[in-house]
Amino acid sequence: MQFIRQTFESFRFAWQALRSNLLRTTLSLLGVTIGIFAIIAVFTLVDSLERNIKDSLSFIGDKVVYVEKWPWSFGGEYQWWKYFQRPEPSMNEYKFLAERLETAQAVVALDFKGRVTIKQGNNSMSSLIQGTTFDYNKISDVPIEQGRYFTQQEIDNARNVAIIxxxxxxxxxxxxxxxxxxxxxxxxxxVVIGVQERKGESILNVGGNPDIKCLIPIGAFAKMFHSINPSISIAIKGYDDDQGLLELESEIRGLMRTRRGVRPTQDDNFAINRPEALAQAIGGIFGVLTVAGWVIGGFSILIGGFGIANIMFVSVRERTNIIGIQKSLGAKNYFILFQFLFEAVLLSLVGGLAGIFFVYLLSFMNLGSLDLQLTASNIILGLGVSSVIGILSGIIPAFSAARMDPVIAIRAK
Incomplete structure (x- = not known):
């Protein structure tokens, strides 16, 4: 009970000391405020970007690989002259894989045509037209708000129906x-048979923004945009227990090489692309941003920490007589220690809260498709870093105050 009372007294002394030196308190916490703001702002930006990009990637599927002519490039030399000579994937190859793949949940043929004008009466707009086969909703997110999805008969007969x-x-x-x-x-x-739910703006509209897209049967797409055999992408979804989709990729590679007559000594003349490779490439950029945030914020916090330590040494010197009186009246060393340590932590926490508040205000800014959200984990991180800085900055001044001789402290001027 006595410990709780003395702890409360320590908080009260700390609060009174901070209030009595408001200007000094404000100046000393600026460094912590700027540092916490820099770190939490970067973390909030990275988290928001990752959430936005993951939402975009959900529309091209999870555990999905794409068989295409061109590989997706994420750095390094892009040998376009080799890829240019490759044949385009075809509908016959799609059917070949759909019939033979044993490690796939779904095999889908896709084709796209951008900036196509569609009309209804006096209304018109430029749309992205995507032709697809029946299992498209198994590899990609197709949330239907009104109407329904395709039937197998509509796809097989290439009927003029659309999900918009x-x-x-x-x-x-x-x-x-x-x-x-x-x-x-x-x-x-x-004829419109379905309307997708609104996705909204996104930084990374991989596969096209669903809000401006028209999904139609791939047979109907081919009749309009291809006079001969269409060039397509083949999307293949693997099973959850296939770690890294290694079995699926191996089976696809074997079947495609057999179908195209590729000799054992020859390289693949097709690409197997993975959406997660894009996520990993972007994750590397996020890692650099996170390190940059820690470095920039770290310097500010370091300056703020020295400022708090300096203020605490001044505070100890100013209150030397009071420390002597408290110790002569029976105050324990830990009471004096906690008194100054709580003051340093409280000072640092106020600075951290101010930095977090500025990040919260930043989240209200209109950044287009990027929706900034200050998460609870980032708030806890900011408060945790502030507390640690307060402890490290105040521990030495607090120890020096706790170890004072009461007789010498009372005589001090």
């Missing part, structure tokens, strides 16, 4: 129910 994005629905059918209505695409009527 929310922006397409708003532009072509303002104030109307889109499902069941038709629009013009390359002079042909397409």
């Amino acid at each position: 994005g929310s922006d397409v629905a708003d532009n072509l059918f303002p104030g109307q129910e889109p499902v069941g209505q038709s629009f013009k695409l390359n002079g042909l009527n397409y």
Whole structure:
């Protein structure tokens, strides 16, 4: 009980000391405020970017690989002259893989055409047209807000039906129910069977923004945009127990090399692309940003820590007589120690809270597609770093105060 009372007294002494020297307190916590702001702002930015990019990658699928002509490049030399000579993946190869792959949940053929004008009455807009096969919703997120998904018969018969994005629905059918209505695409009527949920703006719209996209059967797509055999991407989803999709990739490589007659001494004439490679490349950039935030914020916090330590030494010297009186009245060394240590920690926490508050204000700024969110983990991190800085800055002055001889301290001027 006595310990709790003395601890409370230590907090009260610390608070009174900070209030009595408001200007000095404010100046000393600026370094901690700037440091915590720099670190938490960078962490908040990185977390928000990662969340935004993961949301974008969800639309190209999890545990999915893409068989294509061109490899995705994330640095290093890009040998385009070798890739240029490769054949395009074809519908026959898609069917070949769909029939034979044993380590795949779904195999899908995809093709795209951007900036295609679609019309409905006097309304028109530029849209991204994507042709796909039936299992597309197994490899990618297709949240249907209104209507339904394709049927197998619609895909097999290449019917003129479409699942449209929310922006397409708003532009072509303002104030109307889109499902069941038709629009013009390359002079042909397409009936809307479904509308996707709004995704909103995103920094990384991999595979195209679903809000401006029209999904149609790949057979209908080929009739409009390809006179001969279309060039496609083949998306293949693996099983969860296939760690790293190594079995799936090995089986794909073997089947594709067999199908194309690639000799054992020859390199692959196709690319197996992975979305997670993109995430890893971006993660490397995030790692650099995080280190930069720690370095920049660390210097500011270091300066702030020295400032707090200096203020604490001054505070100890100013209150030497009071320390002597407290010790002569029976105050224990730990009471004096806690008194000054709590003052340093409280000072540092106030600076940290100020830095976190400025990051919170920053989260209200309009940064376009980037939605900044200050998370609880970053708040706890900021408070934790502030507390550690306070302890390290105040421990030596607190020890020096606790070890004073009461007789000498009372006589001090």
